[in-house]
Amino acid sequence: MLFIGIDLGTSSTKLLLSDEKGNILNTVSNDYPLIFPHPGWAEQEPELWWKACEKGIHELLKGFDASDVAGIGSGGQMHGLVALDADDNVIRPAILWNDGRTYKEVEYLNGVIGKNRLSELTANIAFAGFTAPKILWMKNNEPENFRRISKIMLPKDYINYRLTGVHCCDYSDASGMLLLDVKNRKWSREMLEICSITENQMPKLFESFDVVGTLRPDVAELLGLPKTVKVVAGAGDNAAAAVGTATVGEGKCNISLGTSGTVFISSDHFGVDPNNALHSFAHADGGFHIMGCMLSAASCNKWFCEDILGSRDYAELQEGIGEKNLGRNHVFFLPYLMGERSPINDTNARGTFTGITMDTSRNDMVQAVLEGVSFAIRDSFEVARSLGLRIDRSKICGGGFKSPLWKKIFANVLGIPLDMMKTEQGPGYGAVILAMVGCGLYPDVQSATDELVSVSSTVQPDPELVKLYQERYEQFRQIYPSMKELFSKLS
Numbered sequence: 001m002l003f004i005g006i007d008l009g010t011s012s013t014k015l016l017l018s019d020e021k022g023n024i025l026n027t028v029s030n031d032y033p034l035i036f037p038h039p040g041w042a043e044q045e046p047e048l049w050w051k052a053c054e055k056g057i058h059e060l061l062k063g064f065d066a067s068d069v070a071g072i073g074s075g076g077q078m079h080g081l082v083a084l085d086a087d088d089n090v091i092r093p094a095i096l097w098n099d100g101r102t103y104k105e106v107e108y109l110n111g112v113i114g115k116n117r118l119s120e121l122t123a124n125i126a127f128a129g130f131t132a133p134k135i136l137w138m139k140n141n142e143p144e145n146f147r148r149i150s151k152i153m154l155p156k157d158y159i160n161y162r163l164t165g166v167h168c169c170d171y172s173d174a175s176g177m178l179l180l181d182v183k184n185r186k187w188s189r190e191m192l193e194i195c196s197i198t199e200n201q202m203p204k205l206f207e208s209f210d211v212v213g214t215l216r217p218d219v220a221e222l223l224g225l226p227k228t229v230k231v232v233a234g235a236g237d238n239a240a241a242a243v244g245t246a247t248v249g250e251g252k253c254n255i256s257l258g259t260s261g262t263v264f265i266s267s268d269h270f271g272v273d274p275n276n277a278l279h280s281f282a283h284a285d286g287g288f289h290i291m292g293c294m295l296s297a298a299s300c301n302k303w304f305c306e307d308i309l310g311s312r313d314y315a316e317l318q319e320g321i322g323e324k325n326l327g328r329n330h331v332f333f334l335p336y337l338m339g340e341r342s343p344i345n346d347t348n349a350r351g352t353f354t355g356i357t358m359d360t361s362r363n364d365m366v367q368a369v370l371e372g373v374s375f376a377i378r379d380s381f382e383v384a385r386s387l388g389l390r391i392d393r394s395k396i397c398g399g400g401f402k403s404p405l406w407k408k409i410f411a412n413v414l415g416i417p418l419d420m421m422k423t424e425q426g427p428g429y430g431a432v433i434l435a436m437v438g439c440g441l442y443p444d445v446q447s448a449t450d451e452l453v454s455v456s457s458t459v460q461p462d463p464e465l466v467k468l469y470q471e472r473y474e475q476f477r478q479i480y481p482s483m484k485e486l487f488s489k490l491s
Helices: 046-060 103-122 131-141 143-148 155-164 171-177 189-194 217-223 237-244 298-308 314-318 362-386 404-414 426-438 445-452 463-476 479-490
Strands: 002-008 012-019 024-031 069-076 082-084 151-153 168-170 204-206 211-214 230-232 253-257 261-267 279-282 288-294 332-334 352-354 394-397 418-421 455-459
Touching: 002 046, 002 155, 002 237, 002 426, 012 046, 012 426, 024 046, 046 155, 046 217, 069 155, 069 237, 069 426, 082 155, 103 131, 103 189, 131 143, 131 171, 151 155, 155 168, 155 211, 155 230, 168 171, 171 204, 171 237, 171 279, 230 426, 237 253, 237 261, 237 288, 237 426, 253 404, 261 362, 288 362, 298 314, 298 362, 314 362, 332 362, 332 463, 332 479, 352 479, 362 404, 362 463, 394 404, 404 418, 404 455, 404 463, 426 445
Parallel strands: 002 069, 069 230, 168 204, 253 394, 394 418
Antiparallel strands: 002 012, 012 024, 082 151, 211 230, 253 261, 261 288, 279 288, 332 352, 418 455
């Protein structure tokens, strides 16, 4: 049997082909653009996702027997608002997870409805990237489009709909909409009323490993696949990546360093951060997780290297940063290029370089970007630790961790060992595992990851560097509070 994993990302869709033993046989990736209609806004055409999947599946299966494909799973960018009309046509471009236009709606939800009430209803408070504020924004700013809404979906669920004809969503992805009663795994009727929508406009809910349907006959013919292929609900990208790194069950941690950056802590039990700095979501293994998410992570390095320095050779730009430079940089970088979510929840926050002098070099600034992202991830770690969560080590995944230097910085900023998986394919591999569970190869997600996922290498922290970075982190954490009021005025 063969299995297809779809990783529906912000800048591209990556597809994986796996055999039933979890061996990756082929991968393909297709890029697509983002739309930035105004500063701080981010949109995308859902049709581009589908075309990337359609093209990618044909490329993926070249040289393989397509009749052996048994299941498809997906992991996708979270929170994006895909609005469909009564004929299931897309009403407007999807408003993405990193879009910051909803600050007024966030203020209304957190200030008028109230953070305590939101937490009671959904286990979370409002963040600009969440789906519910986007729905209210449509109601307030595009009333004609709002009245046309027949179904509200998330990005990967739109792909599942195109594959099966079923309007579906899994609990992990639904958790990030601010519309789900996370504890009881059902839509919150009160939140739906607050957003002026009904349960009929919402997709049906599934566990991530549940089969939502098989391929529509016309789609099976289009893709060259059997009509019997099972499609599972899949998961939000972070939950899918966590499955792919065996971050399932009680007390496991995964750090993802992609366009965004996340700290993901799995649990068998439901729990809420009383200060709501971290998110409380359902997990793809049937349990729960606590998560901190920063909006700009590896994208900060991409921006600085490509847009500012004019180079795509990231490794070359890092070559001059030697061991003696680590923990001793006099330049700091705030990585808030799109505002920030966890733990500060400030759409007005912006990126800054601090401490530049006449002897500041290009290497210093590149290093500052890498360290700034690492420090910002540590901010979420500190919140988790304040809740009594003990994090002795973590799994890692995402494109940013292809850099040996960045891995070393992270290990010493956090002061814990970091494990890289043997198969490092992020959400796509987690999606493959979910498809295997849905097709009956394993009884549950834990059993599947126990057999399929293993550690290939570990980066150990150096006690001396940990001490140096502790001092630098204490300085870093003073910068944003000093700038917060100015950011608000600049916005």
